[in-house]
Amino acid sequence: MSSVSRKSWTARARERAVGALPPEKLLPDSQPSYMSSWIYVFGVLTLTSLIVIIASGSILALKGPGWWHLTGIGHFFNSIHMWAVELFFFFMVIHLWGKYWMAAWRGGRARVWITGAVTFLVAVPCALSGYVSQQNFDSQWISTQAKDAMNAAGIGAFWNLMNFGQMYSYHVFLLPLAVVALVIAHVLLVRRHGIVPPFQLSGAGAGAKPTSAARRAPDSGSEGTS
Amino acid sequence: MSHEPDDSRAADSSEAVGRAGRRRERRRADEAAREWKGAYRPYDILREATIALGVVLGLALVLTILFSSPDLKPSTVQTWSRSDPVDFVTTATTELDDSSITGSYGPPYNHASDGQNIWFIHLAKWFGVSHPINTAQDFVLAPLRSITGQPALQTAVSTYEAAPANTQTTWTSAYEKALGNASAKPGGSVSVKPGNYGPLPTMMGSLLTFAQSGGLDGALLTSKQFYQTDYTKPLMFMSDGGVLVNRAMQQHLLGTQWGMMNETGSYPGQVWLWLYTFWYQIKPFSTSTNADILVLAVMGVLSLAFVLIPFIPGVRDVPRRIPVYKLIWRDHYRSAPPAGTSAGHTEEA
Numbered sequence: 001m002s003s004v005s006r007k008s009w010t011a012r013a014r015e016r017a018v019g020a021l022p023p024e025k026l027l028p029d030s031q032p033s034y035m036s037s038w039i040y041v042f043g044v045l046t047l048t049s050l051i052v053i054i055a056s057g058s059i060l061a062l063k064g065p066g067w068w069h070l071t072g073i074g075h076f077f078n079s080i081h082m083w084a085v086e087l088f089f090f091f092m093v094i095h096l097w098g099k100y101w102m103a104a105w106r107g108g109r110a111r112v113w114i115t116g117a118v119t120f121l122v123a124v125p126c127a128l129s130g131y132v133s134q135q136n137f138d139s140q141w142i143s144t145q146a147k148d149a150m151n152a153a154g155i156g157a158f159w160n161l162m163n164f165g166q167m168y169s170y171h172v173f174l175l176p177l178a179v180v181a182l183v184i185a186h187v188l189l190v191r192r193h194g195i196v197p198p199f200q201l202s203g204a205g206a207g208a209k210p211t212s213a214a215r216r217a218p219d220s221g222s223e224g225t226s
Numbered sequence: 227m228s229h230e231p232d233d234s235r236a237a238d239s240s241e242a243v244g245r246a247g248r249r250r251e252r253r254r255a256d257e258a259a260r261e262w263k264g265a266y267r268p269y270d271i272l273r274e275a276t277i278a279l280g281v282v283l284g285l286a287l288v289l290t291i292l293f294s295s296p297d298l299k300p301s302t303v304q305t306w307s308r309s310d311p312v313d314f315v316t317t318a319t320t321e322l323d324d325s326s327i328t329g330s331y332g333p334p335y336n337h338a339s340d341g342q343n344i345w346f347i348h349l350a351k352w353f354g355v356s357h358p359i360n361t362a363q364d365f366v367l368a369p370l371r372s373i374t375g376q377p378a379l380q381t382a383v384s385t386y387e388a389a390p391a392n393t394q395t396t397w398t399s400a401y402e403k404a405l406g407n408a409s410a411k412p413g414g415s416v417s418v419k420p421g422n423y424g425p426l427p428t429m430m431g432s433l434l435t436f437a438q439s440g441g442l443d444g445a446l447l448t449s450k451q452f453y454q455t456d457y458t459k460p461l462m463f464m465s466d467g468g469v470l471v472n473r474a475m476q477q478h479l480l481g482t483q484w485g486m487m488n489e490t491g492s493y494p495g496q497v498w499l500w501l502y503t504f505w506y507q508i509k510p511f512s513t514s515t516n517a518d519i520l521v522l523a524v525m526g527v528l529s530l531a532f533v534l535i536p537f538i539p540g541v542r543d544v545p546r547r548i549p550v551y552k553l554i555w556r557d558h559y560r561s562a563p564p565a566g567t568s569a570g571h572t573e574e575a
Contacts, residue, residue: 031269032262034558041278048279052286069297078297079290082493086289087282089498101550105536107259117533127496131489137298138490141474144465145481152342152518154349157334157356162462165455197262198555199546200255 026191034198039102042095043190049088050183054176056081061172065135065164085127092120104196112193115186119179126175129167143167296491298477303446303460306469307437311416314437315430316405317467321361322386322426323398326466329361335462336360342519349519357458365463369445370433379432382425389424397424414438481506501525 059077068074105113132143143161150156307314320326332339334356341350370383404418436442446460477490487503489495505511505521
């Protein structure tokens with residue numbers, strides 16, 4: 001039958017996706033025994049901060065950019081949005097430092113590091129576009145100050161911090177889309193390659209001696225969220 | 227013949243062997259980190275994510291209840307012209323003779339200068355004037371032309387426009403000098419000592435009244451279309467005066483006060499921009515006329531290095547040499563001591 005001898009693009013894509021990330025890797029119910037440190041929680045805290053940012057930002061977007069200046073409930077959601085952004089960057093910076101000291105790019109994980117680092121760099125203008133879209137004095141001051149750097153680099157010619165309409169579009173759609181896409185790529189890469197094992201010490205093998213409480217994972221599911 | 231070359235070759239050869247050995251060792255250690263072949267433990271990833279979401283939501287709620295978020299009302303040309311009419315008129319006069327910050331800015335607003343550069347790279351100039359601003363026309367003359375029912379004002383504007391450039395400069399220079407000693411009257415108007423100002427007192431008096439009524443805010447936003455979201459012109463006009471900078475100084479937002487990374491009030495602001503803002507505080511950046519492009523260049527290089535850490539010798543090796551990892555994975559090393567060693571582990575790689 002032709003469907004067997006010549007696979008469709010769809011079948012090939014599915015087989016490739018499942019081959020790279022089988023369900024037990026995508027949603028594992030076990031983790032390597034060395035994943036036992038508080039530093040591992042900062043990845044998932046960053047991720048969940050992003051969820052709160054998107055949820056609160058969506059509510060603000062649904063009501064329009066002027067709503068939060070006029071109502072108490074609007075100001076409440078703006079505050080949630082702002083503090084979630086502060087938490088997002090706080091957790092992400094700790095996460096990045098933690099991964100640096102683990103040298104988390106080892107074992108073919110360079111792309112995991114790169115997507116994480118680029119996410120941080122893209123999140124910066126995403127936040128900046130939000131600060132200049134607030135329609136208050138902060139927006140006025142930040143946009144008129146930051147424009148000089150943008151203009152000096154020629155970026156101001158096509159990314160005008162004083163154009164509210166343009167900044168709002170970047171803030172509520174284009175840059176969040178980029179951040180979310182990068183985060184998805186980052187998490188999928190973590191799932192595929194697994195969290196980086198500890199440095200080997202003298203006399204130790206590639207894997208540490210299993211403890212009595214430990215058990216072998218089914219197949220090769222070996223990743224964490226961090 | 228000296229033995230030195232032979233010794234040198236031997237040393238070079240030994241060094242090369244050492245380098246090759248280190249490369250092999252790094253590759254071996256890298257390969258060993260590819261897949262974990264040791265023990266696993268049960269782990270509920272969705273439960274962890276749910277708990278983390280609850281923690282973040284709780285933290286955001288607590289911070290919101292305790293601190294809310296800043297929302298200082300924006301400045302307007304109307305509030306500026308009412309609170310500081312002398313500064314408003316002085317700024318408007320500098321817009322007429324292009325001596326304002328905007329008038330002499332260069333790209334992307336006008337051709338008054340080439341903009342900043344780094345070595346032979348003139349990015350601002352190369353990208354050109356994309357948001358043209360003619361300060362005299364856009365900030366003063368066109369708004370005055372939009373005022374109807376004042377023939378004396380229109381005659382004054384015509385007189386100014388018809389005058390030779392050096393005469394216009396004589397008027398504006400004398401008027402700016404006189405404004406240095408001017409004060410605002412109780413009604414909000416500004417008077418200066420008599421002098422050779424041409425039609426400027428008539429023009430500036432009308433512009434001030436227009437601004438105080440709120441008309442200039444609208445006039446500066448006027449474009450060819452009904453809907454408008456671009457606030458470049460009113461913001462540039464207000465930036466040329468003292469209205470924004472005075473408020474910013476009160477809120478500790480000036481460049482010398484770590485500028486735009488701060489936020490009004492005592493809020494954390496964009497603290498992640500600390501390194502970017504840091505460069506503006508030190509020489510040569512703090513005294514350079516090309517500070518912005520220089521700081522961006524430094525941050526561009528650092529950002530690239532940050533992304534490419536896995537490939538940068540030295541930087542990528544620091545975590546191996548400073549064993550913070552022993553703290554991170556202390557439970558792991560404690561539960562699985564390497565053969566032949568006691569509590570103190572020795573890094574192999």
